[in-house]
Amino acid sequence: MAVLIPCYNEEVSVGATVEMFRSAIPSAKIYVYDNNSVDNTREVAAAAGAVVKQESRQGKGNVVRRMFADVDADVYVLVDGDATYDAEAAPRLIKRLIDEELDFLNVARASEEIEAYRRGHRLGNRILSGLVESIFGRQFRDMLSGYKVFSRRFVKSFPAMSRGFEIETELTVHALELRMPCAEEVAAYRERAAGSTSKLSTYRDGFRILLLIATLVKNEHPLQFFGAVGFGLIISAVLLSVPLVETYIETGLVPRIPTAVLVVGMVIVGLLSWFAGLILDVIATARQEAKRLAYLSFVPVWKKR
CATH class of the missing domain: 3.90.550.10 (Spore Coat Polysaccharide Biosynthesis Protein SpsA; Chain A)
Incomplete structure (x- = not known):
């Protein structure tokens, strides 16, 4: 002790x-x-x-x-x-x-x-x-x-x-x-x-x-972390795209090209963030399993009594 x-x-x-x-x-x-x-x-x-x-x-x-x-x-x-x-x-x-x-x-x-x-x-x-x-x-x-x-x-x-x-x-x-x-x-x-x-x-x-x-x-919890980041980016992109869609419906044109490029980029990064979280979640599970096995390798005091 x-x-x-x-x-x-x-x-x-x-x-x-x-x-x-x-x-x-x-x-x-x-x-x-x-x-x-x-x-x-x-x-x-x-x-x-x-x-x-x-x-x-x-x-x-x-x-x-x-x-x-x-x-x-x-x-x-x-x-x-x-x-x-x-x-x-x-x-x-x-x-x-x-x-x-x-x-x-x-x-x-x-x-x-x-x-x-x-x-x-x-x-x-x-x-x-x-x-x-x-x-x-x-x-x-x-x-x-x-x-x-x-x-x-x-x-x-x-x-x-x-x-x-x-x-x-x-x-x-x-x-x-x-x-x-x-x-x-x-x-x-x-x-x-x-x-x-x-x-x-x-x-x-x-x-x-x-x-x-x-x-x-x-x-x-990488899926939770990167999924939240990806979800936030996609929601932001959707909000930014609303005026673009309205303008396109009215005129058939997309005059704000930089905003359109930004929206597409945010959606792509959001999806990549989600997939990265999915891959890292598999790795995190393997790490947790290894830590669990290390934890179980030691005999606690109540089993020595």
Whole structure:
């Protein structure tokens, strides 16, 4: 069992995070991966009893990729090092993962403190979680939570392509696309310690997450993505062609040749986009089958009992 804590400039809270999880789950090995901190994060984490490692490529996604590659365990607890998440809930979360034979357990934040979970972050989280639900199915109330529990076969089959905070979205979509057994549990979320600041930017990281969602739709559902593009082009071409058709019926002439050429071009590109989506959909299905086989190649902890 392993607790994975990604950190960047968290010297005021990382020690408390390590101590809380050591107390909550004494049998777990705690890893702190520092991401180019310029304060004493590494020293504080080591003094608290964590195994400290470093990832030089900046961004939470890069850190998670390194963690998942380096650490071997049957159950993984991923949690931010800002001491805001409820460590006492960890034994309950792990027990549920094993008892219900889950591969992914998301921990939704419950907090009445405005400063702990700002309104802008709440709204953005709600919108992005709803968007993922509408595209990939199944609702997670708090997709962007930094507190999650995984099985070994989830971790070792996860490609981890994101670089920054959009990694939370990629984790969720990976579980949904492979139709893994997953669930969500609520746990307390508290305000950050004095001197600790959030690294998440509501607008910048929100935009990155939107781009990731679009990329994931393109990669995982190419027929849906390119079909929508093609449909939009064809509908636009039809609308542009209405005045041309009316003029032709009245006069027998097509005076606006550039518009006519544009309309024909848009229809051709729209049809090509649809056929490209059809071909890529076959490739995406093969990729999903390969990922599914990789996922099934690992034995989960509940089958070792």
